[in-house]
Amino acid sequence: MITRDDVAKYAGVSPATVSNVLNGSKFVSAELVNRVEQAISELGYIPNRAAKSLASKKTDHVGILVPTLSNPYYGTIAEGMESIARHHGYIVSLIMAEGSTDQYISRIIERQLDGVFLSDFNFGLTNKQLLHMKNKGVHFIIGGDSSRSDSTSATLSGPRITVNYENSIYEMLLYLKRLGHKRIAFLSGNDPLITEARQTLILKWSHELGFDNDPNLVVSGTPPYMTLAEDGYRDTKRLLSGRKDFTAIITLNDLMAFGAMKAIREAGLHIPNDISVIGFDNIYLSETACPPLTTIHIPKYEIGQIAMQLLLKMIDGEDVQSIKLESSFIMRDSVAPAKKIDKLTN
Template sequence: MATIKDVAAKAGVSISTVSHVLNRTRKVSDAARTRVEQAVCELNYAPNSVARSLKVNHTRTIGMLVTTSVHPFFAEVVQAVEDLCFELGYSLILCNTENRPERQLMHLRMLLEKRVDGLLVICTDTPPSLTELLHQHPELPLVMLDWSRNNDFADIIHDNADIGGHLAGKYLIEQGHRRFACITGQLHKGTSRLRLDGFTSALAEAGLTLPPDHIIEGDFETDSGYRAMQALLRRRTDATAVFAFSDTMAFGALCAITQAGLRVPRDISVIGYDDVNLARFTSPPLTTISHPKRTLGRWALELLLKRIKEKDHRPEQLELQPRLVVRESVCPPGSRD
């Protein structure tokens, strides 16, 4: 089996140069890099990552706990993290938790055993058991996405959900709507509460209110948006515009409205949240609040790598700013094609 010495000899470079090429730890001339990569290929050299990690006390591996990588929002964040990991020469171990505490704990223990260099957490439910286990490992660099601001042991990135909800309400009011309905996420979640608070504050500024029976609680998934919209239609509310707290729930709402023989936006306007890639391709294309997912993913990893390198790093809180993306699913009430 070829060794790193064999690669260095064949490429005509030092062992340290081979190491820098393989680990992407220092700039190497294009000529030297090409010779090393050729030698690695010809000798079929495979670095012993276990031995290397024991020697240098890092694995160049990042762990990531995510609710589910199937959901479009999480999938786009994960893709951004994975792309940057690849660029920087890191491996990513992705663990889907499905918001189940036992899976969260099992995956976290596994990642600790794998000696990951740091951990990204993007879970919509964070039970005390997981927080307690994280507290027990203060040596593990950690970044949490969209968690409570009341946290003193991890870096946190917020999406300013209240501002996003306010943007949605203000835009619908500017379009002439005065009667609204909301399909929320689970209302015990901070993100849902903030989006609802932002939306109702925009209405209050215009002297408007959101009737309690015009609020249907969903779970951020398409099926719940579909069922919630059906419930709103059965109640025969006079709402001319619906704010869905995620694009996936908005997709379900669009389907329910169409199946009821109504048209979006002529009969009912719909606005979503997140601006996932599929939002551009619904019929009609979905107006939504953009949550910059690729920026979120890249910021999270960059912040984690900073925490890994700076042992005395103090926890930081960064904020993303949502923005309105206007497409074709909202129009003034009473408009005709």
């Protein structure tokens, strides 16, 4: 087995210099770093992570807390984190927000993570719980919608990565208006994490642009408030069973849009000639849907990259600031000019 001393001898440096390079010390010259890294590569040396953790008091292990593994949205964020983490010798773990908040806080602490990205605001966490996590040596970044303003999330202390939907939702609704749409259904999913922000802006701009804001066209989810394809399918069947006079459906996310599309086809209707469909998130499946799904793009990969970069700075003792990113409206083939309502509802 190749040891640290073997690397030092091969590179012509001291064992302490090898340790400094492995620990990312800023006090080693670029020339020595290159020699040590070349020796590590040529000898195939694998550092002892446990020993390194004891010496540095870091585990080189971070996590991302997610509400579900069924939505590719969170996988793309994790990929973004991993793209940065691997270049710094870090491992990224997915942690499910299952059970009580105390339970998943305990799971984070038990894993001895250096940091964690809370991908959807606070998951019901309190400042007291976040402080407990921080006191255990776990740095954290809070993610979520910038428009969310309820008292619980607004008072959480900590750096955030948020996404602004204001402009993209306005652009989406203006596009629908120009195509003649007046009555639009919204599948809210009633997800306590994200429904409020998106629904508030949709209702705000639809009112400003003169749409018919019929509360009967807003379909809320049922407990446990999942927002998967089957939920979009079920909620769209509820809408269509009432023969509501609408020409477009906006869903809380792309997965719900896929379910809505299935229900529309089963009803013998065409997308987009009879009913237009718009999703949210722009997950990788949306471009290959049939027809390709019009949606609002969330910079998921970039969110993951920035989250990892901020965590690395915090782990090194640096102060970081909150960051707000922009979403964008993506026009594809699932939207067409509005059909006359009497043709849809006869």
